[in-house]
Amino acid sequence: MTGKPATIKEIAKILNVSVSTVSRALHKHPTIGITTQLKVQALAEKLGYEPNQNAISFQKGKTYTIGVIIPELSEAFFSAAISAIEDTAYKRNYTVLIAQSHDNEEKEIQLVEKMKNSRVDGLLISVAKTTSSFAHFDMLKRFNIPVVFFDRIPPLKNIHYVACNMETGSIEAVNYLLQKGHRSIGLINGPATLAASGERKEGYIKAMTKNRLKFDPSLIVGCNLTEEGTRAALDGLLAHKRRPSAIVTFNDYVSLYAIKHARNLGINLDKDLQFVSYANLPIINYMDYAPVASVEQFPYLQGQKAADILLDLLSRKEQSLDEVQAYYNVIVESQLIENKTRNSY
Amino acid sequence: MTGKPATIKEIAKILNVSVSTVSRALHKHPTIGITTQLKVQALAEKLGYEPNQNAISFQKGKTYTIGVIIPELSEAFFSAAISAIEDTAYKRNYTVLIAQSHDNEEKEIQLVEKMKNSRVDGLLISVAKTTSSFAHFDMLKRFNIPVVFFDRIPPLKNIHYVACNMETGSIEAVNYLLQKGHRSIGLINGPATLAASGERKEGYIKAMTKNRLKFDPSLIVGCNLTEEGTRAALDGLLAHKRRPSAIVTFNDYVSLYAIKHARNLGINLDKDLQFVSYANLPIINYMDYAPVASVEQFPYLQGQKAADILLDLLSRKEQSLDEVQAYYNVIVESQLIENKTRNSY
DNA sequence: ACTTTTCACGCAAACGTTTGCCTGTTTTTT
DNA sequence: AAAAAACAGGCAAACGTTTGCGTGAAAAGT
Incomplete structure (x- = not known):
């Protein structure tokens, strides 16, 4: 006792x-x-x-632990994904080891190394924004540690991943605004270096052309996702000869910055300018002016699927059904969610 | 290779x-x-x-892992604390095992059990709101696993903990408003069952009486921290015969709900009503109307101290300076932070 | 040239569990 | 009643590392 x-x-x-x-x-x-x-x-x-789990792990050569590397825990998207991963893993008696890269490539490499050494059975990764070399993932392959990427996917062949298709949501977003009667719709996009920016732009263009509207490239402006950058971007759009009555923004934060700025400029956000963005963060429920809709990317679902895949990979490995013949490529469709609670109760 | x-x-x-x-x-x-x-x-x-870390852990009978159990990863306070714990632990070559109780006592008990079985060397816990029995912590003691509580402390004797003193921040908050010329100051508090509510109330009263102001108990209203509850509480205060020109709220969320409601009621938030709250969440930087100040509880610092204490405990244990003679009781002073960015840039 | 010390390394046990293989006993089959 | 099969359980190795103790050989002391 x-x-x-x-x-x-x-x-x-x-x-x-x-x-x-x-x-x-x-x-x-x-x-x-x-x-x-x-x-x-x-x-x-x-x-x-x-x-004694330690003894068992040692004996069996596996730890019943899966590692998770994400950029930032404090981002709602990732904490939701983590919750899903935890829930899924716990059900199968796996433990989850979490670490943050803080969007720093070097740190990410260190973490991958550390995870490898602490002998996690498998790894779930959402790669850092700055990551440009991928040798550390190859290493995992050499050590036979399965990896499933989620949300932020590196441009590699032959990997398992689950990602969210932004295009559908983008199209829905633009369609939604068109239905609302808007004819000039701007896009405040992220930096061109991000794959996510490309997807949003694609969707935007596709929706415009599908609706037989002339697509005006000058209505798309990039920004660096900071508050100042957003202000500059918004200023640009407001000065446009076909001043947009609605704007799609890269994410909720950009929308919030833009809204703040617009309000300071005395713009009427009920009539003259509406925003739609990406992420559908809980934060928008606290705002008195918020985007009228946001594209949900289902972090919980993504996390769940990613964990499922990894656990499946691990179980086949146990049955030495090794040498994967196929790679899991799961796409979660994004979806536009109207912000019902906005400015009303 | x-x-x-x-x-x-x-x-x-x-x-x-x-x-x-x-x-x-x-x-x-x-x-x-x-x-x-x-x-x-x-x-x-x-x-x-x-x-092979596994072999070493097994051999040495310790895992170089510390467990962390928190209520919710998605709460900014806890994710900041976790970051601090991670940083501190990594520096000393420890790994961090994170799990969420979702403020559920049963889940918390399960997690403690799991952590014990996965043989973490020590544990950092912020207890769930609903936790009312503490037998699971005794068990850890029996198995000689050191525990450090942080932020949410159970009412037990002989425990290590680091917590935040709300009283100083509360006094600062009220003083701040008094200096700004407010004479009638309300308090929208949390449920009486929470220890945190008591501390806020104490501070409020102390500040009032210290300033030779008559303390009016009817200017304190409780709420259940939901949006509806907050509205009702605010309505109550607004109907008060000495209608307050400033209100202290239990946390930032309550402030945001109240602000939203006040704006809908057409109240001028620049002149007629000001808010001060607790938490100092990053979220308030995105608001166009936000609390003018918030009481910071320094989650990073708390996490850091807690981890330091635990690591210290573990190292003394290694040197078998066992049988702790004293208990660490670290108090972090809260501090009022003015919201400089509010409504201006 | 002898003993004593220091140096550099090997031996083997130990940590807790799992698992392939072997052995002795009972039950079933013919 | 003898042979085969089924049952119940034991033996011992293995997983990778650490560490107390032992031991030759070289270096130092007398």
Whole structure:
């Protein structure tokens, strides 16, 4: 009851059986007689025996731990994804090891290294914005540690990943605004270096042309996602000869910056300018002026799918159905969610 | 270069020395000759040898892992604390195992159990709101696993903890408003069941009486922290015979709800009503109307101190300076932070 | 040239669990 | 009643590393 936890050995000694018998009894192995089995289990219970996970991991050469590397825990998207990963993993008796790269490539490399050394069974990664070399992922492959990428996917062949298709949401966003009667719709996009920017732009263009509207490239402005950058971008659009009555922004933060700026400029956000953005963060429920709709990327679902895939990979590995023949490529469709709570209750 | 990682045994065999020599050489043990040492290190490097953490943990009976149990990862306070814990732990070569209780007592108990079984060396906990029994913490004590509580502290004797003193911040908050010329100051508090509510109330009262102002209990209203609850609380205060010109709220969310409601009621938030709250969340930087100041609780600092304490405990344990003579009780002073960015740039 | 010390390294046990293989006993089959 | 099969359990190795103790050989002391 006090000091060190009970071991299988002690149980064996007390019961005058061998350790192997105890081990098998606790696993309900059929070759152990029912009476012995019960005796062992009873004593184990009484002693409060708990298997030493460390010893098991060591013995089996696997840790029943999956590593997760994300850019920032404080971002709502990732904490939601983590929750999903935890839930999924716990159900299958896996433990989750979380680490943040803070969007720093060097840190990411260190973490991958550390995860490899702490012998996680598999890895879930959303890569840092700045990551430009991918050798550290190759290393994992060499060590036979399966990796599933999610949300932020590196441009590599032959990888497992789950990502969100931004195009559908983008199209929905533009369509939504068109239906609302807007005819000049701007886009405050992210930096061109981000893949996410490209997807948003594609969707925007596709929606415009599908609706037989002339697509005006000058209505698309990039920004660096900071508050100042957003202000500059908005100023640019407002000065446009076909001043937009609605704007799609790269994410909710950009929308919020833009809204703040617009309000300071005295623009009527109910009539003269509406925003639609990406992310659908809970934060917008606290705003008195918020985007009228936001494209949801389903972080929980993405996390869940990614974890499912990884666990599947691990179980096939256990059955040595190794040498993957195919790669999982799961696409979650984004979806426009109207912000019902906006400015009303 | 390919399949399984290199082991100490292989190095030993290749170099025709014993495994113990290799082990010691890699640890730069003085009893190993310098030439052998270099030979070993060179080969280890060449083979890409990495010690098997699993084996080491098993051998040493410790995991170099500290567990962290928090209510919600998505709350900014906790994700900041986690970042601090991670940083602190990594510096000392510890790994951090994170789990969320979702403010659910049962889940918390399960997690404590799981952490114990996965043999974490120590535990950092911020207890769930609903937790009312504390037997699971006693168990950790029995198994000799040190625990440091932070932020949300259970009412127990003889525990290590780091917490934040709300009273100083509360006093500062009220003083701040008094200096700004407000004479009637309301308090929208949390539920009476929360210890945090009591502290805020204490501070509020202390500040009022210290300033020789009559303290009016009817200017304090409780709320359940929801949007509706907040509206009702605000309505109550606005109907007060001495209608307050400033209000202190339990946290930033309550402030935001109240502000939203006040704006809908057409109240001028620049002149007629000001808010001060607790938490100092980054979210308020995105608001066009936000609390004019917020009481910072320094989550990063709290996490850091808590981790420091735990690591210290673990190192004394290693030196078997066991049987703690004293308990760490660290108090971080809260501090009022003016919201400079509010409504201006 | 002898003993004593220091040096550099090897031996082997230990950590807790799992698992392939072997052995003795009981039950079933013919 | 003898042979085969089924049952119950034990033996021992293995996983990779650390570490107390032992031991030759070289260096130092007398």
